[in-house]
Amino acid sequence: MAPSAAVQRRARARTTHLTAMAGCPTHRVLDRMGDRWVSLILKELAAGPRRHGELARSVAGATQKMLTQTLRVLQRDGLVARTATDSVPPSVHYRLTPLGESLLPVLATVTRWAERHIDDIDAARAAYDRTP
Amino acid sequence: MAPSAAVQRRARARTTHLTAMAGCPTHRVLDRMGDRWVSLILKELAAGPRRHGELARSVAGATQKMLTQTLRVLQRDGLVARTATDSVPPSVHYRLTPLGESLLPVLATVTRWAERHIDDIDAARAAYDRTP
DNA sequence: CAGGATCCATTGCGATACTG
DNA sequence: CAGTATCGCAATGGATCCTG
Numbered sequence: 001m002a003p004s005a006a007v008q009r010r011a012r013a014r015t016t017h018l019t020a021m022a023g024c025p026t027h028r029v030l031d032r033m034g035d036r037w038v039s040l041i042l043k044e045l046a047a048g049p050r051r052h053g054e055l056a057r058s059v060a061g062a063t064q065k066m067l068t069q070t071l072r073v074l075q076r077d078g079l080v081a082r083t084a085t086d087s088v089p090p091s092v093h094y095r096l097t098p099l100g101e102s103l104l105p106v107l108a109t110v111t112r113w114a115e116r117h118i119d120d121i122d123a124a125r126a127a128y129d130r131t132p
Numbered sequence: 133m134a135p136s137a138a139v140q141r142r143a144r145a146r147t148t149h150l151t152a153m154a155g156c157p158t159h160r161v162l163d164r165m166g167d168r169w170v171s172l173i174l175k176e177l178a179a180g181p182r183r184h185g186e187l188a189r190s191v192a193g194a195t196q197k198m199l200t201q202t203l204r205v206l207q208r209d210g211l212v213a214r215t216a217t218d219s220v221p222p223s224v225h226y227r228l229t230p231l232g233e234s235l236l237p238v239l240a241t242v243t244r245w246a247e248r249h250i251d252d253i254d255a256a257r258a259a260y261d262r263t264p
Numbered sequence: 265c266a267g268g269a270t271c272c273a274t275t276g277c278g279a280t281a282c283t284g
Numbered sequence: 285c286a287g288t289a290t291c292g293c294a295a296t297g298g299a300t301c302c303t304g
Binding site for chain 2: 285286287288299300
């Protein structure tokens with residue numbers, strides 16, 4: 001059967017909102033910060049420039065692929081700068097750009113809220129799971 | 133061939149960090165906020181309680197399934213409260229809990245940064261993509 | 265040392281249909 | 285009106301191997 005008019009209308013509305021959302025700055029930024037390794041990498045780089053290998057060790061949860069991939073994205077967004085000396089062996093440093101540093105206070109705000117309220121969240125979960 | 137000692141050591145380190153990360157409050161909160169529909173739902177509920185249908189309209193980008201699913205997660209985390217009157221037809225309201233409201237300023241901080249710097253990000257991307 | 269390329273399991277999410 | 289259930293795809297991320 002052909003889709004009803006209502007279904008079509010809703011599908012159009014969804015598409016409209018999806019494209020609108022793709023441009024929403026808040027959503028774009030949250031999407032980045034929510035990426036699995038971003039907050040860890042930013043936190044590590046906040047303490048100073050790091051070599052690829054150093055990051056690989058301190059952000060040990062990430063596979064090499066994800067580390068590089070995440071760094072590329074951050075670099076593309078202008079949050080992280082990459083400096084390579086093409087010697088042998090190669091030596092590559094990553095550091096926060098001023099833009100990246102300006103994000104740190106935001107991250108700190110989230111961290112502060114998280115640490116203050118994580119217990120509330122856990123309590124809420126426990127309560128929710130206890131009563132089916 | 134059997135995996136080398138180094139590979140095993142690294143795998144263990146990854147596992148250790150993964151479990152550590154799973155408990156990191158910052159990471160857990162960012163993960164939530166980064167969920168595709170969370171910020172939109174919170175923003176909508178910040179303006180006052182909403183019925184399921186109202187949310188479905190204003191957060192039109194989400195399918196009905198994702199809307200319900202996201203609301204459940206938020207409810208479980210204690211950020212959103214659900215009130216149902218089991219009449220016919222049913223009427224269900226969602227509203228922010230005090231915990232949910234306490235998150236709004238954090239969201240506002242992110243929004244402010246995002247709106248101030250989204251142009252920088254776009255410029256950085258354009259520059260990055262221009263030079264392969 | 266840094267990181268590209270590949271293969272593969274998982275799953276997030278959309279589409280659709282059905283219920284009280 | 286609000287919500288559950290099922291199917292299926294496409295993207296995500298992990299393991300592994302290879303190179304300048």
